[in-house]
Amino acid sequence: MSSYLIRNAQILGGPAQDILIVDGLIEQIGTGLTADADVDIDAHGLIALPGLVDLHTHLREPGREDAETVLTGTQAAAKGGYTAVHAMANTFPVADTAGVVEQVWRLGQEAGYCDVQPVGAVTVGLEGKKLAELGAMHDSAANVRVFSDDGKCVDDAVIMRRALEYVKAFDGVVAQHAQEPRLTEGAQMNEGQVSGELGLGGWPAVAEEAIIARDVLLAAHVGSRLHVCHVSTAGSVEIIRWAKAKGWDVTAEVTPHHLLLTDELVRSYDPVYKVNPPLRTAEDVHALRSALADGTIDAVATDHAPHPAEDKDCEWAVAAMGMVGLETALSVVQQAMVDTGLLTWEGVADRMSHRPARIGRLAGHGRPVSVGEPANLVLFDPAYRGTVNPDSFATRSRNTPYKGLDLPGRVHATFLRGVATVLAGELVEPGELV
Amino acid sequence: MKRHLVSAADLSRDDALLILDTAEELAQLSGRAVKKLPTLRGRTVVNLFFEDSTRTKTSFEVAEKRLSADVINFAAKGSSVSKGESLKDTALTLQAMGADAVVIRHHASGAPARLAQSDWLHGSVINAGDGTHEHPTQALLDAFTMRRHLNPGLGKDLNGRRITIVGDVLHSRVARSNVLLLNTLGAQVTFVAPPTLLPIGIDNWPCEVSYDLDATLAKSDALMLLRVQRERMNAAFFPTEREYSRRYGMDGLRMARLPEHAIVMHPGPMVRGMEITAEVADSPRCTAVEQVANGVSIRMAVLYLLLGGATLADNHSTNTSEAAK
Numbered sequence: 001m002s003s004y005l006i007r008n009a010q011i012l013g014g015p016a017q018d019i020l021i022v023d024g025l026i027e028q029i030g031t032g033l034t035a036d037a038d039v040d041i042d043a044h045g046l047i048a049l050p051g052l053v054d055l056h057t058h059l060r061e062p063g064r065e066d067a068e069t070v071l072t073g074t075q076a077a078a079k080g081g082y083t084a085v086h087a088m089a090n091t092f093p094v095a096d097t098a099g100v101v102e103q104v105w106r107l108g109q110e111a112g113y114c115d116v117q118p119v120g121a122v123t124v125g126l127e128g129k130k131l132a133e134l135g136a137m138h139d140s141a142a143n144v145r146v147f148s149d150d151g152k153c154v155d156d157a158v159i160m161r162r163a164l165e166y167v168k169a170f171d172g173v174v175a176q177h178a179q180e181p182r183l184t185e186g187a188q189m190n191e192g193q194v195s196g197e198l199g200l201g202g203w204p205a206v207a208e209e210a211i212i213a214r215d216v217l218l219a220a221h222v223g224s225r226l227h228v229c230h231v232s233t234a235g236s237v238e239i240i241r242w243a244k245a246k247g248w249d250v251t252a253e254v255t256p257h258h259l260l261l262t263d264e265l266v267r268s269y270d271p272v273y274k275v276n277p278p279l280r281t282a283e284d285v286h287a288l289r290s291a292l293a294d295g296t297i298d299a300v301a302t303d304h305a306p307h308p309a310e311d312k313d314c315e316w317a318v319a320a321m322g323m324v325g326l327e328t329a330l331s332v333v334q335q336a337m338v339d340t341g342l343l344t345w346e347g348v349a350d351r352m353s354h355r356p357a358r359i360g361r362l363a364g365h366g367r368p369v370s371v372g373e374p375a376n377l378v379l380f381d382p383a384y385r386g387t388v389n390p391d392s393f394a395t396r397s398r399n400t401p402y403k404g405l406d407l408p409g410r411v412h413a414t415f416l417r418g419v420a421t422v423l424a425g426e427l428v429e430p431g432e433l434v
Numbered sequence: 435m436k437r438h439l440v441s442a443a444d445l446s447r448d449d450a451l452l453i454l455d456t457a458e459e460l461a462q463l464s465g466r467a468v469k470k471l472p473t474l475r476g477r478t479v480v481n482l483f484f485e486d487s488t489r490t491k492t493s494f495e496v497a498e499k500r501l502s503a504d505v506i507n508f509a510a511k512g513s514s515v516s517k518g519e520s521l522k523d524t525a526l527t528l529q530a531m532g533a534d535a536v537v538i539r540h541h542a543s544g545a546p547a548r549l550a551q552s553d554w555l556h557g558s559v560i561n562a563g564d565g566t567h568e569h570p571t572q573a574l575l576d577a578f579t580m581r582r583h584l585n586p587g588l589g590k591d592l593n594g595r596r597i598t599i600v601g602d603v604l605h606s607r608v609a610r611s612n613v614l615l616l617n618t619l620g621a622q623v624t625f626v627a628p629p630t631l632l633p634i635g636i637d638n639w640p641c642e643v644s645y646d647l648d649a650t651l652a653k654s655d656a657l658m659l660l661r662v663q664r665e666r667m668n669a670a671f672f673p674t675e676r677e678y679s680r681r682y683g684m685d686g687l688r689m690a691r692l693p694e695h696a697i698v699m700h701p702g703p704m705v706r707g708m709e710i711t712a713e714v715a716d717s718p719r720c721t722a723v724e725q726v727a728n729g730v731s732i733r734m735a736v737l738y739l740l741l742g743g744a745t746l747a748d749n750h751s752t753n754t755s756e757a758a759k
Contacts, residue, residue, distance in 0.1 A: 031605060063659065077658030117716060135619065172541030188543075191639055192634055192635050193635035194633075194635075195633070195634070195635070195636070196634055196635040196636060196639075197610070197633075197639075198543055198544065198567055199543040199564070199565050199566035199567030199568070199610060200543050200544070200565075200566075200567075202633075202634060204634075268547075268551070269543075269544030269547045269548050270548075270549070270551075305664050313520075313522055314520050314521055314522060315521050315540065315542045315545040315548050316542060316544045316545075316548065317541070317543065317544070317545070317565070395447065426504075
């Protein structure tokens with residue numbers, strides 16, 4: 001195994017200290033540490049955060065390896081400071097059996113850049129009609145605990161109720177993509193002032209809020225855990241706040257792009273802004289930021305959705321929905337939440353590591369940066385300023401809305417169980433000492 | 435003027451008046467035995483129609499031919515598009531063929547904007563109707579028709595004129611372009627429709643909104659009917675055709691309550707018996723057929739000004755302002 005001595009890192013933005021990593025664990029934290037480590041890192045000005053955990057990543061493998069593979073997706077994750085990602089189930093074939101989730105899990109193990117925790121489909125083929133073999137997926141090597149038909153809403157109330165009840169047997173959680181299908185037929189962007197002017201089919205906020213309202217009531221009724229994917233409206237925040245105030249076991253996530261971008265950008269008709277759920281209004285962005293700050297929204301999740309160029313380099317109506325996000329997430333969160341004074345770095349660690357790991361029941365991740373803990377770490381330079389250049393991305397796709405924009409911060413290094421996957425901002429072969 | 439005409443918002447008041455005045459002069463051509471000018475000789479204009487259209491496509495084609503342009507008609511049906519070719523590759527093909535302008539109609543809102551903003555094409559892009567977004571040349575021909583009836587003369591605008599637009603505003607590209615252009619020209623627009631056929635956010639548009647057609651009749655200088663697509667009924671936008679007709683259809687009784695000088699307009703095709711009775715459609719106050727004729731003049735003017743470039747536009751501006759004096 002390898003050892004690293006990280007000098008003068010600010011742990012969660014606190015005072016500068018040295019961190020000694022030996023054999024996968026944080027062995028010592030203190031000032032003026034001396035050790036004969038394999039690699040000595042000057043971390044002056046860098047913040048040490050626990051390795052980030054993403055609850056919502058699309059790795060596209062199996063089936064759409066032209067957009068992303070488990071290898072390229074986890075490389076992108078490492079470059080973004082992630083040590084664990086939940087891989088969504090909408091692959092080809094759908095991850096609705098023990099076989100497929102094990103395949104994805106093993107590909108993650110082999111790649112070695114970050115832990116891949118497959119999400120199992122709630123229903124067979126994501127069709128919303130028949131429960132998938134949730135127990136078999138849990139019992140597999142992948143040990144699935146998060147189930148989602150993401151991209152499709154489990155809109156049948158009975159199926160949703162049964163799923164919520166069933167996963168209680170193995171402490172699972174159903175992560176719902178809240179989108180009432182009839183209210184969003186033909187929808188292409190947020191319904192509001194801009195959609196009216198652009199003549200694009202509107203996606204009303206109420207289509208998300210109505211499902212969330214129903215689901216929190218169902219979860220409360222059966223006493224289950226519910227997780228709400230990519231919350232995007234102010235009204236959704238209010239419903240989740242109300243459910244939490246009732247003491248119900250409801251958690252929620254928000255994407256980095258919903259914390260920063262608004263539907264005004266759609267005026268360009270550039271499909272890079274086409275995403276599901278759609279970009280909303282400035283008022284919604286404000287509400288989402290406040291909710292993340294006060295903990296109503298538990299986690300930031302990327303909804304990293306890679307698409308090849310031909311699926312985006314076209315007219316709006318036929319373009320695929322989604323944007324990549326793993327490599328820019330921490331920078332966007334710094335801009336939207338930290339630089340605005342809404343969240344401390346401790347808060348960032350909570351929303352991007354501790355809580356997502358807890359929701360996904362990922363042991364070994366989301367742990368504090370302290371002695372004896374697994375060395376899942378990210379060193380981040382918050383003072384860095386640079387222009388986003390998608391050509392430098394590790395992800396196989398380039399559908400980022402931030403191309404050419406100046407975003408703050410940069411991941412300097414990422415460690416997965418004491419092994420560097422990124423050093424000086426560049427990928428390194430897991431296990432390779434630089 | 436800008437290089438492209440994608441939205442009515444692309445037009446300043448001066449641009450719009452220049453097009454209307456140019457169209458006024460070009461309209462004289464239709465009365466001549468030889469209806470042709472050599473203005474666009476050697477220039478290639480492609481009509482790129484991804485959606486069926488007889489009226490608009492023919493109108494553009496006549497306009498292009500009257501200006502002596504080389505015209506290529508490209509219909510999506512039966513073409514490489516039906517084999518799965520993307521808009522980008524189609525555009526690159528047209529670019530390689532040396533298209534100086536592309537007149538595009540597309541079922542997707544924003545397709546012309548995408549084409550204009552991309553580097554796929556170097557020529558001008560003229561929006562001939564995109565999804566439920568805009569149809570700027572329709573708005574120009576409507577304004578041209580209104581000016582002829584309500585405030586004739588070169589250099590004149592529609593300042594203070596009250597225009598009522600009735601029907602399916604939600605799905606109407608004609609309505610969106612009209613409200614922008616008519617405001618630019620100083621007119622006051624009122625939309626009349628059931629609430630289900632008005633877009634969310636219309637409160638912030640530069641117009642008034644009413645659910646009551648009868649209340650607007652007496653104060654309308656022009657009343658424009660929009661086509662209601664029968665398939666909308668399945669989506670519960672309104673209960674029955676009969677109820678729609680009763681509340682928002684134009685008949686003889688309603689026409690009689692318009693001011694004497696007011697005109698009734700329709701972009702076509704008209705659904706007789708539902709939106710408009712035969713009595714109104716065939717009356718001398720209905721300008722539907724005249725609008726078709728004016729469409730050719732307007733499209734000639736747009737092509738002439740966009741492809742003629744700034745020099746032509748400047749010269750023309752001087753001529754028309756002198757004429758206006």
